[in-house]
Amino acid sequence: MIDEELPLxxxxxxxxxxxxxxxxxxxxxxxxxxxxxxxxxxxxxxIKRVRDTLDNKKNRLSEASALFSFKGS
Structure with a gap:
């Protein structure tokens, strides 16, 4: 496996x-x-610290997606 394909x-x-x-x-x-x-x-x-960070990143991604979604009405 190429090093770039591995998680950081x-x-x-x-x-x-x-x-x-x-x-x-x-x-x-x-x-x-x-x-x-x-x-x-x-x-x-x-593990708790990593999960908390992961949850925060997911929440920010969801917030950004909601902010920039251009759904027609």
């Missing part, structure tokens, strides 16, 4: 792989139970 979050940075790509492929076996639980809390917070 999975594209390789100039210095190597993306942070998300590294996170997804990281070996989790060295982590303690407490570390893994903390990681889950952090990732769930990040």
């Amino acid at each position: 979050s999975l594209r390789q940075a100039q210095g190597g792989g993306s942070a998300l790509q590294s996170l997804v492929h990281e070996d989790l076996s060295p982590y303690s139970v407490e570390d893994l639980a903390s990681r889950i809390v952090t990732l769930e917070a990040e």
Whole structure:
């Protein structure tokens, strides 16, 4: 797959792989139970932040579409 076809979050940075790509492929076996639980809390917070941003973008797109729609009456 060509790098430009990947979502921005999975594209390789100039210095190597993306942070998300590294996170997804990281070996989790060295982590303690407490570390893994903390990681889950952090990732769930990040998922909420991403979903909130996505919702905001969708709302702005809907508002822009409504503003610029030229429906005949």
